[in-house]
Amino acid sequence: MGGRVDAPSSANINKDAYGSICNGKVFKIVFVLGGPGSGKGTQCANIVRHFGFTHLSAGDLLRAESKSGSETGIMIENMLREGMIVPSEVTVKLLLQAMLESGNDKILIDGFPRNEENRVAFENIAKVEPEFVLFLDCPQDELERRLLNRNQGRDDDNIETIRKRFKVFIESTLPVIEFYTMKGKVRKIDASKSVGEVFEDVKVVFSQFEVEEATFEKPKMNRIVGFELMMCLIKRLIRDAERKWRSILSGMAYTCYLLYICAREFVEIYSEAL
Ligand SMILES: Nc1ncnc2c1ncn2[C@@H]1O[C@H](COP(=O)(O)OP(=O)(O)O)[C@@H](O)[C@H]1O
Ligand SMILES: Nc1ccn([C@@H]2O[C@H](COP(=O)(O)OP(=O)(O)O)[C@@H](O)[C@H]2O)c(=O)n1
Structure with missing residues (x-):
């Protein structure tokens, strides 16, 4: 049930299927947002283990799709290298297909919605509201330090692209966080602390899923x-x-x-x- 889902084999799935997936099935969705390097992937792995969610990382799905060798793949690869946000049509398709394949109704969507376009596209197609938005808040100098030490061989973890990603976060993602703040859906956590300390705070936010953890x-x-x-x-x-x-x-x-x-x-x- 829980776990991280790999990218679907193809992004080309029937659009009509989305309606039936999401209208028919009640997904419990949590969006996980925060600056690049704020620990979204790290904390999602902990949440999967403790609360039985499936973790879908928009970035991971896009990176996998970029290796497909298709025209879309090449376009994604170029955008990732520049720290740009890939058109929502591509990302939403990948996410919905992965949700469908997960067989789980509790889904963590990490690094999405990254901008207003992402948010509106997901809302229109999936027609699901998130339970809440987990916002991992961390100062930029700490993020920069973490990304330069991440060492996962990512093309975008170089100082030039990192700075572009910070700019995109401030200009495009913060407005999404503000939107959900107005709706009372944001759970903001100080992500500058150690991994364990951050998870202690995350656990409090996810306590509504505690009962299910027992089963x-x-x-x-x-x-x-x-x-x-x-x-x-x-x-x-x-x-x-x-x-x-x-x-x-x-x-x-x-x-x-x-x-x-x-x-x-x-x-x-x-x-x-x-
Ligand atoms: N609370 C933390 N304190 C110190 N380092 C952290 C913390 N959380 C994550 N990291 C490290 O920072 C880097 C980025 O974390 P990651 O989870 O990949 O972030 P994101 O998914 O938000 O880009 C990784 O090398 C990770 O091990
Ligand atoms: N919703 C999203 C999420 C990520 N992305 C792309 O994927 C890159 C990496 O995102 P990520 O979430 O894996 O990593 P971080 O930038 O958070 O460390 C972003 O810089 C964007 O280029 C996107 O286009 N749309």
């Missing part, structure tokens, strides 16, 4: 895995103990044998002397 499959799986690990450990201990006893017993037998030889020699020498 989420993961703890059951953990118990099964834990039980299997315990059995392995016990078997290993028994095997080790057997091996140790075997060596203790053979050691004792060998000592008895040596004593027997010595005693026999002693008796022989003693009887010869007599």
Whole structure:
């Protein structure tokens, strides 16, 4: 159920399908926004583990699609390199297809909507309102430091593109955050703290999903895995103990044998002397 979903094989899916996906199915969507490097991907991974969401990263979906070799792929690649926002038509298609493929109704959408065009396109096609928007707020100098250390081989993690992405964030994404603030939907968190501290605050925001966490499959799986690990450990201990006893017993037998030889020699020498 939870987990990160890879990019769909193709962005070309039937537009009519979206209506039925989203009108028919009640998705619980949380948008995760914040400057580049604010820890969206990092915190989403934690939320997936704790609350059973599926994590869809708009950036990851676009990066995967950019490698398709298609004309759209080349266009995406060029836009990512420049830190520009890809046309919503492309991104929304990828997101909706991934939502459909996830088989989960709890979806985290990371790095989207990045601008008003993204927001309106998603609203019009998916016709779903987010439960809330998680906003990871972090000062720019810290973001810059993190991105330059990210080391994931991303073409856009160079100082020139990073600065362009900051500009896009301020000019295009902050207005989206303001829009949702007016609707009372923004949950703002100080993302400059350590990963663990940020997650403590994130947990509070997601506490409405806590009940479902109890019924989420993961703890059951953990118990099964834990039980299997315990059995392995016990078997290993028994095997080790057997091996140790075997060596203790053979050691004792060998000592008895040596004593027997010595005693026999002693008796022989003693009887010869007599
Ligand atoms: N709270 C944090 N403190 C320090 N480094 C962090 C924190 N959160 C994430 N990072 C690191 O910063 C970099 C960017 O994080 P990432 O989750 O990829 O951000 P985003 O998805 O918002 O671009 C990664 O190298 C990550 O390990
Ligand atoms: N909704 C989106 C999200 C990302 N993108 C593109 O993907 C790039 C990387 O986004 P990302 O969310 O993976 O990474 P960060 O910039 O947040 O670190 C952005 O700079 C945009 O070029 C987009 O065009 N539209």
